[in-house]
């Protein structure tokens with residue numbers, strides 16, 4: 001018995017040493033010269049991250065401020081490196097090979113499974129092609145009526161605050177964005193703006209929060225412990241609600257399309273653009289309809305894949321725009337001169353008319369676009385995202401990132417580097433005038449990421465944001481909040497403020 005026990009201990013030690021020598025030792029050696037904070041034995045820098053999202057964000061900012069554009073941390077045996085220099089970022093983000101997501105993304109998998117955001121390899125590539133097709137300009141124009149309709153509902157809700165005191169605009173944009181993405185992604189109206197108590201909204205919100213809470217509480221990392229915890233049980237309940245809805249919608253939309261197809265005696269589901277006319281779909285198209293009909297190398301997306309992609313679009317497509325819209329309104333409220341310039345542009349486009357905007361109008365909103373870009377420079381909706389390196393990556397300057405490193409990108413700090421953006425704290429949309437952008441490094445501005453895993457919803461988001469901001473400014477003047485108010489930034493999937501994002505409103509005429 002004793003011999004067996006001793007043999008087992010010896011085997012464990014042997015396996016541990018082999019693992020260390022083969023995997024960990026080369027990693028330690030290659031990472032030895034990377035700048036970073038002092039580490040403790042075994043746990044490394046794990047205790048420095050804090051246990052909440054605000055502390056995490058502050059720590060990430062501090063890492064770059066203190067240790068510069070390459071900042072190394074160890075979380076136990078996991079190596080993390082924050083990059084905040086465009087030339088280093090390009091090497092990783094620009095690579096067609098380094099496309100795997102960092103380990104933290106696995107906490108999104110219970111909901112998103114193998115959807116675009118979390119997926120990798122051949123299926124990611126195949127899905128990206130299919131989905132990118134669904135996001136082309138012609139298709140996006142078809143969503144304008146959805147934006148306009150939901151914008152009108154938003155403006156009606158905001159009436160309650162006209163001539164009132166400061167109010168937090170974030171929750172209003174959040175419901176607007178959720179209604180818009182739900183209708184665009186699935187073709188379903190959930191009317192959260194009109195119905196404040198929505199099980200659906202609560203579930204989306206709770207899931208976003210749960211992913212982050214889990215990520216920053218290491219005892220919740222093992223699936224077995226998480227699933228038994230109250231948070232794990234809550235997450236399961238929320239996923240059931242959301243997937244129940246998307247499953248149902250997929251079934252109904254598919255049946256509907258098949259019915260339309262067979263009634264025109266063409267039992268085929270073809271590539272969407274040609275097919276939209278064929279199958280006589282005159283009603284509003286949703287991304288889902290396009291994905292159902294999309295063919296790639298003779299292959300359709302299965303029901304499971306459709307659901308994962310729709311769920312991903314739902315997640316990626318509402319909090320991000322909410323954050324950007326809220327910070328844009330706050331910045332415009334605090335900078336009346338810039339707000340007036342946007343208004344002049346809108347007056348040139350619309351004159352005295354109160355007609356709804358068209359696709360052409362959005363193309364003419366050049367200054368508005370620069371305002372949105374400058375907002376995302378100062379307050380990038382996704383202030384941190386990451387990749388897992390599958391091979392050693394030489395950065396130059398004597399630095400190597402070993403295979404297995406989790407690389408983090410920190411647009412918030414990158415965008416505040418005076419080398420790329422002089423006087424970086426100043427809100428100055430003119431930075432994005434074509435003549436002022438000449439010579440700027442293509443990877444120094446990355447609110448939508450860059451390279452092969454660039455955001456798929458970038459154009460969708462830009463149109464949606466132009467729609468709602470232009471309507472808001474045509475109707476209301478945004479007034480600055482109490483000067484004593486201070487933002488208290490945190491990240492829960494996206495950049496938010498714990499003290500809210502307040503503005504005041506007054507009618508224009």
Ligand code: HEM
Nearest residue numbers: 116316317320321324381382385448449453455456457461
């Ligand atoms: C202001 C709005 C938005 C911002 C700032 C933004 C930003 C980003 C960023 C930084 C990423 C890369 C994340 C990573 O590498 O982990 C990303 C990916 C993605 N975004 Fe967006 N996004 C926005 C809106 C949207 C919208 C409206 C949609 C859908 C309608 C969308 C769909 C996606 C998808 C599917 C991906 C995954 C792409 C891939 O991994 O290949 N995004 N977005």
